[in-house]
Amino acid sequence: MDDLIRRFREGDPDAVRGVYQRHAGAVTTVVRSIVGGDAALCADVVQQTFLKAWRAAHTVDADRDLAPWLHAIARRAAIDAVRHERRPTIGGHAPEVDVPVDPPSFERTWEAHEVRRALDDLPPDEREVLRLSHLLGMTHAEVAAHLGIPVGTVKSRSHRGHRRLAAALAHLQVGGDDANRSADDAVPHGGGAP
Structure with missing residues (x-):
């Protein structure tokens, strides 16, 4: 217990x-x-x-x-x-219309949680590089300028971060074509190259 x-x-x-x-x-x-x-x-x-x-x-x-x-x-x-x-407020509004709400499947929600947890488990320097490049769409050069570090350091942190994510998220990959996908497909690519 x-x-x-x-x-x-x-x-x-x-x-x-x-x-x-x-x-x-x-x-x-x-x-x-x-x-x-x-x-x-x-x-x-x-x-x-x-x-x-x-x-x-x-x-x-x-x-x-x-x-x-x-x-x-x-x-x-x-x-x-x-x-x-x-729901409409009281007054001269159009009549209420029922809108179907289809929540995401449990599997999809769980996968999103697993990706978030894998990102949270990354070392802070790698997580920040991935956040800036994938979520904010910065290029490696923009990330380097933003963090005040060389572009080579950005690239190595990005590579290490992607490798760690691939290992941490390997359990989410299913047989067939998905088995050939790399785990960095689980992280949306922004404007910069990974």
């Missing part, structure tokens, strides 16, 4: 913080995949998720992982929030 889960079930405030610290990244990924880019709504739903989890902590099976349970709460809370946001 995980001591953190046991203490969480008992309502220990330090355990609640520990659960938040351990699972907030994955819960945020689940919520963001449903609510989109509305940062304020995403933060509200993440907070609601952990509040609902805390209120229902006594129902948790102490011998099971909390992640799937928290992800289910997050998905329901995010879908409810999206539906609530789309």
Whole structure:
């Protein structure tokens, strides 16, 4: 039995913080995949998720992982929030139209979480180079200028970072054509060469 889960079930405030610290990244990924880019709504739903989890902590099976349970709460809370946001206000608005909300599959959400965790596990210098080049679309020369380091250093950190990601994400690759893909396909390429 995980001591953190046991203490969480008992309502220990330090355990609640520990659960938040351990699972907030994955819960945020689940919520963001449903609510989109509305940062304020995403933060509200993440907070609601952990509040609902805390209120229902006594129902948790102490011998099971909390992640799937928290992800289910997050998905329901995010879908409810999206539906609530789309309701018209009272007044002369057009009638309410039901819009189907298809949350991403569990597999897709889990893969996104695994990629995020693999990135978080990289050494900070490699993670920063990959963040600047892939997420901000900087070229190696722009990354070098931004960080005040030689272009060769940027290239070597990028190469090491991609190798580490390939090893960390190898379990996500499935047989067939996917087996021939390199793990750096899991990281979107920006404007710079990897």
